[in-house]
Amino acid sequence: MREQRIKSIYYKLISLGYDIYLGENTSEFFVVKHCCAICRSSWYMNLTECYFCGMINSYLYYCRTCKNYSSTTGGSAVCSTCKQKRKKICFNDKCITNQKEFVEEFSKKNGVMDKNSPSATSQSHCINCGSDQNIYSSILVCLKEVKQNEKVKIDNDLIKKYDALIFVQQDNTKYLVVNKNSKKEDLKKFKDELDLSILF
């Protein structure tokens, strides 16, 4: 298989937030997903949440005086109306960091959700189900190239060894992803898009 083709599959996996571990053979690799142990939703190491209430970072600045927002990625930290510094606050109104008597304390520097703030932690709860348990789930994947009209057959040994097989048509950008649960009729269902939804 062309190197470029293989790389585009790696990039697709990386764009979905997975890590790839390659061996000597470029068409055989481990795909690792950091996910919730209960519901398997993705777990984001770069996501932060409020240490006090678990609220997820909104990535917004907030001006407490004028009650307006701007994005913390590219937006201005200075309020355009009152010219005061906007803060990265916790967006849970009931959070202790938003209680009148503590607001000043938690508004120091850039606010609670700033990456240098001791009040923000990395993701510790699943966004989907709230579980605090996360795992690294890994699967072994094999890439196989087939001719355009070639019938795909699945070797028993192959499907025992690998968790998923990705078939790629040689001169055609069509893909087929199969695993142990795929049925015989699924083996004909090549798609224009690389659909990786069955991997995890």
Ligand SMILES: [Zn+2]
């Ligand atoms: Zn909070």
Ligand SMILES: [Zn+2]
């Ligand atoms: Zn303002």
Ligand SMILES: [Zn+2]
């Ligand atoms: Zn979950």
